[in-house]
Amino acid sequence: MSEISVKTEEKRNLQQQVKQLKKEKNAIILAHYYQEPEIQEIADFIGDSLELAKKAAQTDAKIIVFAGVHFMAETAKILNPSKKVLLPDLNAGCSLAESCPPDAFRKLKEEYPDHMVVTYINCSAEIKTLSDIVCTSSNAEKIINSIPEDKPIIFAPDKNLGKYLMQKTGRKMLLWDGACIVHEAFSLDKLLELFKQNPTAMIIAHPESEEHILKVANYIGSTSGMLNYVKSSDHDTFIVATEAGILHQMKKDVPHKKLIPAPAKEDNTCACSECAFMKMNTLQKLFNCLKNESPEIILEKDLMEKAHKPIVRMLELS
Ligand code: 13P
Numbered sequence: 001m002s003e004i005s006v007k008t009e010e011k012r013n014l015q016q017q018v019k020q021l022k023k024e025k026n027a028i029i030l031a032h033y034y035q036e037p038e039i040q041e042i043a044d045f046i047g048d049s050l051e052l053a054k055k056a057a058q059t060d061a062k063i064i065v066f067a068g069v070h071f072m073a074e075t076a077k078i079l080n081p082s083k084k085v086l087l088p089d090l091n092a093g094c095s096l097a098e099s100c101p102p103d104a105f106r107k108l109k110e111e112y113p114d115h116m117v118v119t120y121i122n123c124s125a126e127i128k129t130l131s132d133i134v135c136t137s138s139n140a141e142k143i144i145n146s147i148p149e150d151k152p153i154i155f156a157p158d159k160n161l162g163k164y165l166m167q168k169t170g171r172k173m174l175l176w177d178g179a180c181i182v183h184e185a186f187s188l189d190k191l192l193e194l195f196k197q198n199p200t201a202m203i204i205a206h207p208e209s210e211e212h213i214l215k216v217a218n219y220i221g222s223t224s225g226m227l228n229y230v231k232s233s234d235h236d237t238f239i240v241a242t243e244a245g246i247l248h249q250m251k252k253d254v255p256h257k258k259l260i261p262a263p264a265k266e267d268n269t270c271a272c273s274e275c276a277f278m279k280m281n282t283l284q285k286l287f288n289c290l291k292n293e294s295p296e297i298i299l300e301k302d303l304m305e306k307a308h309k310p311i312v313r314m315l316e317l318s
């Protein structure tokens with residue numbers, strides 16, 4: 001057998017064992033579109049961060065295995081305090097969440113006590129306790145529009161999404177200076193060059209991308225929004241400015257269409273458009289964590305209670 005067939009065989013065996021364990025333990029696997037294909041293939045549900053939070057709120061499984069990053073698993077735990085929530089690699093963080101340390105954010109909030117605090121779900125549970133309402137990339141506009149016009153707003157942690165929302169809603173907001181390393185890695189010059197070679201292409205981008213990328217985009221939306229757009233569009237070529245993991249589902253959805261990943265600023269061989277945090281979860285780690293029921297997300301009761309409110313407010317408005 002060739003090395004590739006051995007690897008494929010090993011992968012299938014491991015996937016089979018995960019499926020078996022899942023049944024035995026009454027567990028559900030929730031996976032984000034940025035996960036490795038071999039994880040997406042065995043997930044019970046794949047979605048964007050809003051869909052995953054909704055699914056986590058509804059499940060009656062005993063164990064939730066979250067194939068995503070830490071803040072997503074934390075959100076699932078906050079919504080299910082009595083359930084076991086597992087994350088295959090506890091180090092799977094998020095540069096955006098890390099760009100907003102609680103002490104500094106608390107200080108800003110104290111300086112503007114009359115402001116309503118809206119936080120993007122990509123933040124720690126502690127930041128959520130300091131928030132009035134949470135949002136994701138798919139409902140952010142709706143959430144901002146739900147706030148009375150005379151109420152000033154602090155928006156954190158993503159400044160790119162924040163700027164985009166200010167344009168879309170016409171609301172002035174005080175923005176936290178945070179960003180995602182993956183979505184700030186796209187090169188406008190290379191993107192325009194690519195567009196010259198593919199002049200019929202539609203440029204689609206995640207709103208965490210920088211303003212100059214969003215300016216040239218034909219469609220801006222969450223990961224699920226981008227997938228739906230590509231499926232329903234009459235066009236057949238797309239330049240995709242978000243994490244490369246989305247291409248797995250996109251290729252499945254529109255096998256006949258041409259999908260081109262947006263180029264990164266660094267040389268063409270680098271994996272800048274891959275989220276190193278998302279990719280920390282592997283099939284082997286997923287198997288291990290389900291087998292050992294560890295690593296588990298453990299949060300203090302008080303923290304969960306305080307962070308619960310702004311998440312539920314978001315779900316009620318979504
Ligand atoms: P979505 O809301 O599209 O799932 O985005 C999550 C994310 O982390 C993007 O980088």
Ligand code: SF4
Binds near residue numbers: 069093094180243278
């Ligand atoms: Fe965080 Fe960016 Fe990775 Fe999304 S892609 S999880 S925002 S670091």
